[in-house]
Amino acid sequence: MQFIEDANKKALEIIQNAQPTLVGMGIARDTVPGMHDKLVLHAGPPITWEKMSGPLRGAVVGGLIYEGLASNPDEAAELAASGEIEYSPCHHHDAVGPMAGVVTASMPVFIVENKSEGNFAYCTMNEGLGKVLRFGAYEQSVIDHLKWMEKTLYPIMKEALEIYGPMDIKNLMAQSVQMGDECHNRNKATTSLFIREIVSSILQTDSSKEDQIKVIDFLNSNDHFTLNLSMPAAKASLEPVGKVENSTIVYTMCRNGTEFGIRVAALGDRWFTAPAEIIDGLYFPGYSMEDANPDIGDSSITETLGLGGFSMATAPAIVQFVGGTPQDAINYTTQMYEITTEESGSYKLPPMNFRGSPTGIDIRKVVDTQILPVINSGIAHKDAGVGQVGAGVVNPPMKCFEDALEAYVALLEKEGMLE
Amino acid sequence: MSLNDLFTKELKVVNMGLESFYDDLKKQNVSAIHVQWKPSAGGDKKMSSLLSRLKGSK
């Protein structure tokens, strides 16, 4: 119906005109809306401690220790279950977090402003690989590393960005998708571009050479550093869509390790959830599907924008994890055009003859064609703190889209918009 | 376009259903494409009727 097409057009305009810009950094307590000392933010739709899976519980425990609210894991677990700690989705606070996505008050965050709409999005810095909080590790080394990030890495990065000025993240990603990245599971090019931009400013900060070297080495050691920029960039681009009436465009897709949740423009901040799935992918030697945690993380915000799995065609290196050929990657992206509304005006994919990435997931098309969004994801071990055990392709549950469609029609009927 | 116009053009076929018909066309080098058809909403009557509610007049 015409009014639906008009609403969707409006939503797409918002997405296409977005200007996600890194404008600085801050401490969560002072920067993230609604943040306070007893609040733990997490990836995915709302969840209680009782329902949390291994990696998320581990990350909560680590977060509480990091904040000094508990001095050991047992104390932290008791506190976590006590009712004293409030849990809230990152998404409810203009934030996003990869994997467990735990954000606590003392953590530093990137501040990304969507210059076209004036809204903001926040994300912590990526810790790197190995035993890290986002996979649910909470041993002392994890806490120590988080402290280093807060006390050394953050001040230098913050100052470097002040020296550099605003950094256009959209521009970075538009380049990197032509360099083999899809900005979710493959970030090497984006991270390289970021380092290239920021290194001079790091050297100009008022800090010791030793610390600067550590910072630069750290950035260099972590291919996925800019995942924590592409995520808030996507979040900032999409969030205003949540206010477009009558639009069937999806503006959030995320998982908390137990449930997958989506949000749809016309239905505002209502969540449509279903059990998260176990990923069918390539497992590292020694691991199998039995070890896997269900899908977890806010990183599917990149697919929601049309990057990540949607742009798989442009990241041939990813295909090892989907067990296929570059042609398979192209076929995945080609399929995504069936469930989206427009081609991106900014993210052009060379192997698709420079077609713009598939943008604007429409719940009607998902249910009609039965083609589900494809998400490139890392797989976490189901036990806290073990880390990544593989990577692959995963879909959201169809139920989320069916429930959303049902709610959407009911809403329109209530408003008398359907004859 | 009248039927007689069709007679002057190269036939370009969209095949929807039995894939063998598409295979036969390809064997003859006919310009063709095969639709991997599924019923709307995979045959789910409730969902497909919701989708129809949203179609109205084009």
Next chain:
Amino acid sequence: MIKAIVKENAYNDSVTLMLISREVQKLEGVEEVLVGMGTELNLDLVKTMDMFVPELEGVTPNDLFIAARYDESKVSMENLVAAFNEEMNKKKESGSGDYQPPTLDSALTHLQGANMVVISIPGEYAAEEAENALRQGLNVMMFSDNVKIEDELRLKKIAVEKGLLMMGPDCGTAIINGVPLCFANVVRPGKIGLVGASGTGTQEITVLVHQQGVGFSQVIGTGGRDLSEEIGGLMMIQGIEALMADPETEVIVLVSKPPAASVEKKIYDLVKKTDKPVVIDFIGGDADSIKEAGAYPCLSLEDAARKAVALARGEETVDFDGFDADETEINQMVEEAVTKLKPDQKYLRGLYTGGTLTDEAIKYLGENHEIYSNIPLTPDRDIKHLENMKGHICLDLGEDQFTRGRPHPMIDPMTRTEFFESDVDASTAVILVDVVLGYGSYVDPAGAVVESLEKAREKIAAAGKDFVVVASVTGTDQDPQNLNESIKTLEEAGVVVMPSNAQAVRLVDRIMKAAAL
């Protein structure tokens, strides 16, 4: 052991699944297996086969299931699933890797300038897809049947208004701009244009014209119900008008079962308006009214083909209801046949895959013999009245009742194979079959007939008996199945191959009379 497994959200077309079913059935220890989508039809079939197990509760049309009855000491469900997967992978590997979009609209963005949509999806969904195609200015060929007549009427009206083809529902044969569509033979381009409401009738005429060195401009199908009162011959008329205006077409041929009276009149009125010669085979219809309309009536499909060829060559038309071979040869063939038969071999078994060819056989043979059929001339000759099959039968194996849950016998010979097993025995004298080649047909129909025949012969060989087998091959030298090889295969197996269905039927009539069957 009876078991079933379900794969959710794994849609595949019915013919692919049926063919896979058949392959999986070959595993040792498997008594019965059905692979299908969870449609009501298929679930009913499973119940009929006594294989409805609890695993199948709640299965939806979007789920694929494998239900099987098997000897668990010889085979397991895992083996069946593995076999299924192997067959599915064979299909995938042989595929070209071309992108297959999920909808018509998407397909149109990938294939610029598309002008024909061929639809063979389940009937309940076919009308909506066809309407979408017509409204976007595309021509439609619809093989699907089980489409409501109101939908057919609405679709054809849209097509007429827009000057488009709406061939079908239930249309299996067309050759447009030289491209064979669905079940059609490869014929040379030429001056004859044909509009047909019957698939194998069309095929028979096209191959016989080709064999005589002439060709076709267009072969338009209308679907089986076009000439009914309700539809009013909309596509037949649209087709005739187009051929009248087509500079490439010099002779027009119409083929169909007899139309409804009002439709017949419309056609004759139209036909009177053209100078182009029109050959009309309304199978078994009234010759005089055809002549009055200034058109050429026909005695058979073969006669229609011969008349069209004559007219295309600017020659006089001649009625043909005889044989290519001379009388001496024919008498010899009849004698040889009669000598073969023992006194207790009494019955005809006509096992056909093409409906119109069956019809032609029954109408001819029915004049002098009592022929029972599933498409009988009169209700009292319905096969259900024939006890223990003790009588002459001539069956259309492509009719709905025989194709429930299985592919059409032209695609898969299994149905005819089963009838050879059940209906051919020591009391059978003459077997009459059609062998239809062309695109859409099985890869070796002649081979399949011979295989069935040898098995049937084994049954009676001990009694020192043999059958008389007569066939015609509907095919051309350019069809994917080699016409000459097909004829050779049949002849080497002792089958008498006649040049057309009409001649095969006439020969059978002679044999039956000579042997007093």
